[in-house]
Amino acid sequence: MIVLSGMIGAGKSSLTNILAEHLGTQAFYEQVDDNPVLPLFYANPKKYAFLLQIYFLNKRFASIKRALADDNNVLDRSIYEDALFFHMNAEMGRATEQEVQVYDELLDNMMEELPYAAHKKAPDLLIHLVISYDKMLAHIQKRGRPYEQPQNDASLVDYYHNLLDRYQQWYQDYHYGPKMQIDCDKYDFVDNLADRQAVLRIIDKKLQERKTLDN
Numbered sequence: 029m030i031v032l033s034g035m036i037g038a039g040k041s042s043l044t045n046i047l048a049e050h051l052g053t054q055a056f057y058e059q060v061d062d063n064p065v066l067p068l069f070y071a072n073p074k075k076y077a078f079l080l081q082i083y084f085l086n087k088r089f090a091s092i093k094r095a096l097a098d099d100n101n102v103l104d105r106s107i108y109e110d111a112l113f114f115h116m117n118a119e120m121g122r123a124t125e126q127e128v129q130v131y132d133e134l135l136d137n138m139m140e141e142l143p144y145a146a147h148k149k150a151p152d153l154l155i156h157l158v159i160s161y162d163k164m165l166a167h168i169q170k171r172g173r174p175y176e177q178p179q180n181d182a183s184l185v186d187y188y189h190n191l192l193d194r195y196q197q198w199y200q201d202y203h204y205g206p207k208m209q210i211d212c213d214k215y216d217f218v219d220n221l222a223d224r225q226a227v228l229r230i231i232d233k234k235l236q237e238r239k240t241l242d243n
């Protein structure tokens with residue numbers, strides 16, 4: 029299983045589709061626009077932060093179990109990033125220490141079940157999308173989900189900057205398996221065909237290296 033990570037609007041879902049099509053495998057992605065808790069969370073983060081995490085945990089665990097069935101299935105977001113979001117939200121006073129503790133223990137407990145549920149413990153490769161604040165905001169504006177727009181809620185500027193700051197450290201600390209980064213300011217894999225091919229070549233090379241190491 030290959031897993032994407034990176035900021036809101038970085039392009040995880042798009043690259044998930046592109047990569048799964050390229051590899052001839054299955055794409056698994058979260059239907060963000062069908063998520064009933066997300067708009068509630070953005071409108072009242074303090075009340076809904078914990079519920080949102082439980083919602084995501086449940087959904088992502090279900091996808092992981094299905095995606096792990098094949099080495100090259102592609103999943104649009106890693107479950108490990110949720111803890112980054114939740115810990116930050118807790119620091120912002122949107123969740124209690126007890127909620128964080130319950131969440132962290134539940135996550136650990138569920139992840140321990142994975143080898144039994146899916147015969148594998150962790151992704152074969154993590155592809156982390158790196159993006160600047162300006163580029164990310166341009167994507168968010170183009171996509172137009174109302175609750176993600178800083179012009180509707182000025183506190184989102186700090187929220188996004190805060191998340192961006194933490195992501196690099198999160199990537200450095202990620203230790204569950206092989207990993208690589210793609211620079212989304214450099215490669216426009218959605219609208220530019222040459223960039224898309226370049227990104228696929230970089231990923232193919234990494235997958236090839238992994239295969240050689242495994243054999």
Ligand SMILES: Nc1ncnc2c1ncn2[C@@H]1O[C@H](COP(=O)(O)OP(=O)(O)OP(=O)(O)O)[C@@H](O)[C@H]1O
Nearest residue numbers: 035036037038039040041042060084105110113176
């Ligand atoms: N664990 C979480 N806690 C709080 N909000 C989250 C969490 N995970 C995702 N979100 C929110 O859900 C929405 C979708 O996020 P996500 O980054 O998965 O998809 P996306 O923005 O469509 O990404 P991409 O454009 O890279 O495919 C965003 O508004 C994000 O802030």
